[in-house]
Amino acid sequence: MLLVFAPASPSFAKSKKDTRMSDYTKVKSAYVMDAKSGQTLYENHADRQLPIASLSKMMTLYLTTQAIKHHQLNWNDKVPVDNQLIKMSKSYALGSFKIKHSNQYTVKELYQAALIASSNSAAIALGKAVTGGNNTKFISMMNHQAKAWGIDANFVSSSGLDNTDLKHYGYQLSGTSDKAQNMVSAKAISIVAQHLIKAYPQINQWSNKATYKLDGQTLVNANSMLKPGYYYRASNHLTGLKTGYTETAGLCLTITYWRNGRELIATIIGSQSTFSAMNGLITHLDKTVRSKPVTEASKTYDIQGRKVTVNPAEKQTRVWYRIGQDPNKINVTSKLMTTKLPVKKGQPLTTTNFNHTGLPSVTNQNGTAAETVAKPVAKQGNATGTNWFSRLFAGIGKAFSQIF
Structure with a gap:
């Protein structure tokens, strides 16, 4: 089943502590990053492409959010839902939100159903709404967006369902095998989450709900780390996500939570005890990682003879470092990505590295152009010749005037 997590019952646990926190290393893959800077705090086989199930829906929700921001969709638009998706929504194994009638639900309602209850039918319907009814085109958009971000991902489904399920409803992508599924790395899906919460910061108004009433139904969030779930810990300051x-x-899980005024994104893929493993990972980082504030200033670069000012992504950022590193040695460096003009205001021009942290130095922060700078004006090819002839004839004229 795609939607239901089965947390261990407390009555079978050795102790309360054991059930709420387990070995965070016993997973197929894990990754933790700073949501704003993109700095890596932890990785365990983070670049390994693996099946990610409904974590895939975060890409679907991102593209839906972008369609709304660009006025291609409206939150209140009615979305047509075909009979096969209505049938899927009523499946015991694949449905979590029963869609009663076509055209009954809005973009907003399907967004909530896909996010909170992980409704497969709602996610597929949203993808089709973005592309005017074309499921194949939407999955192409998912892969194109992943490629544009430079992340490890291959999507065949907007919901995260495998073709073993999709083929029964006519949603197997043409040209894919009967067992094909979305293959995405923990780092890649964390970056998708990063873009999603940046595009729609208000998403936690729904992603932090354990239950939510919609159209006379109760959407149930499978995330047991949310209050009042068994794995809830107030100290986590958790706000979602999928x-x-x-x-x-x-079991797969991506969460957002807060530390030292920074939002962090953590993903675990392929665990039999994901919630307790995530609690263990959070505790591990609390014990081994610290952060310090760093001030960054604008810098000026010479590009093709023109001065270009680059603003930092954050004037006041926080750099994470492993305990044992000297925080006084931490520094931030920027590398220019282009040597060509023109550049547009707001265009990413530099990459940012955090050095001497005991953690990976690469971030996905970018310094951006403070203003638009045009190409240098090219000199006319005959300008020198014209001036030379002008001077020549001027000199001849002056000589003759002296003679006569």
Whole structure:
């Protein structure tokens, strides 16, 4: 089942502590990053492509959000839902939100159903709404966006369902095998989450809901780390984000939580105890990682003879470092990505590295152009010749005037 997580019952636990926190290393893959800077705090096989089940829906929700921002969709638009998706929504194994009638639900309602209850039908319907009814085109958009971000991802489904399920409803992508599924790395899906919460910061108004009433139904969030779930810990300061499960993927989870005034994104893929493993990972980082404030200033570069000012992504940022590193040695460096003009205001021009942290130095922060700078004006090819002839004839004229 894609939607239901089955947390261990407390009655079978050795102790309360054991059930709420387990070995965070016993997972297929894990990754933790700073949501704003993109700095890596932790990685365990983070670049390995794996099945991610319903974590895939974060890309669907991102593209839906972008369609709304660009006025291609409206939150209140009615979305047509075909009979096969209505049938899927009523499946015991694949449905979590029953769609009663076509054209009954808005973009907003389907967004909530896909996010909170992980409704597969709602996610597929949203993808089709973005592309005017073309599921194949939407999945192409998912892969194109992943490529544009430079992340490790291959999507065949907007919901995260495998073709083993999709083929029964006519949603197997042409040209893919009967067992094909979305293959994405923990780092890649964390970056998708980063873009999603940046595009729609208000998403936690829904992603932090354990339950939510919609159209006379109760949407149930499978994330047991949310209050009042068994794995809830107030100290986590958790705000969402998405769960996933298939038999091949195992339990998958991406969360957002806060530390030292910074939002962090953590993903675990392929665990039999994802919630307790995530609590263990959070505790591990609390014990081994610290952060310090760093001030960054604008810098000026010479590009093709023109001065270009680059503003930092954050004037006041926080750099994470491993305990044992000397925080006084930490520094921030920027590398220019282009040597060509023109550049547009707001265009990313530099990459940012955090050095001497004991953690990976690369971030996905970019310094951006403070203003638009045009190409240098090219000199006319005959300008020198014209001036030479002008001077020549001027000199001849002056000589003759002296003679006569």
